[in-house]
Amino acid sequence: MHLSGYVSGNGARRQRIGVMGGTFDPIHHGHLVAASEVQHAFSLDEVIFIPTGVQPFKTKKRSTSREHRYLMAVIATASNPRFTVSRLEIDRQGITYTADTLEILAKTHPNADLFFITGSDALASILDWKDADSLFSLAHFVGVTRPGHVLDATGLPEEHVSLVEVPAMAISSTDCRARIAEGKPAWYLVPDGVVQYIGKHGLYLGVDVE
Numbered sequence: 001m002h003l004s005g006y007v008s009g010n011g012a013r014r015q016r017i018g019v020m021g022g023t024f025d026p027i028h029h030g031h032l033v034a035a036s037e038v039q040h041a042f043s044l045d046e047v048i049f050i051p052t053g054v055q056p057f058k059t060k061k062r063s064t065s066r067e068h069r070y071l072m073a074v075i076a077t078a079s080n081p082r083f084t085v086s087r088l089e090i091d092r093q094g095i096t097y098t099a100d101t102l103e104i105l106a107k108t109h110p111n112a113d114l115f116f117i118t119g120s121d122a123l124a125s126i127l128d129w130k131d132a133d134s135l136f137s138l139a140h141f142v143g144v145t146r147p148g149h150v151l152d153a154t155g156l157p158e159e160h161v162s163l164v165e166v167p168a169m170a171i172s173s174t175d176c177r178a179r180i181a182e183g184k185p186a187w188y189l190v191p192d193g194v195v196q197y198i199g200k201h202g203l204y205l206g207v208d209v210e
């Protein structure tokens, strides 16, 4: 896939759409900086945040309700005109696979090139994902740096993967949940509106934060 502006058959510029998948339990500034940096680096028209339904690798873990995770993503992205949030995965039943999601997006956005954004921890496991081979024909993969994880595309097809260094944000949702359960502040780790939403609904107060 070529990475700079090319033109479709009718002369219209093809759309460039970033896809940021995640549990977003809760969404935090690490997710937002990654999406913003890749949006800029790849001149993306839009970045779609897609909160997961049931994730293949997280089935045994407790996860905050889909609606809470979706709404926190909406709150966190509302002020950025290039960011949107999709209900595609949370409205589906059963386990959600990235390959299925990308296939749906490719069908619903036939004039767009898709760029799947992923942190270095998730990039390392892509070859274990369902339909790993087809993933690379559906989207260009953009791996971003994440503190504590080595960014390495070894074994992945070079022409379909780019690596981008983003400002280091040593934040994880797991840590945010643990902090809130311990009564520590989450201010400045997640957007203000998300801190307020978490407080309003009493999220993450339980001890089962993993």
Ligand code: ATP
Binding pocket: 021, 022, 023, 024, 025, 029, 030, 031, 034, 117, 118, 119, 120, 121, 122, 123, 144, 145, 146, 147, 169, 170, 171, 172, 173, 174, 175
């Ligand atoms: P959890 O601790 O619950 O796994 P998380 O912080 O890893 O949460 P996810 O929703 O699992 O967040 O991640 C969604 C995507 O965002 C993944 O591709 C992940 O690698 C990436 N990501 C998460 N946090 C960061 C960060 N601080 N910097 C860069 N990328 C990140």
Ligand code: MG
Binding pocket: none
């Ligand atoms: Mg994670």
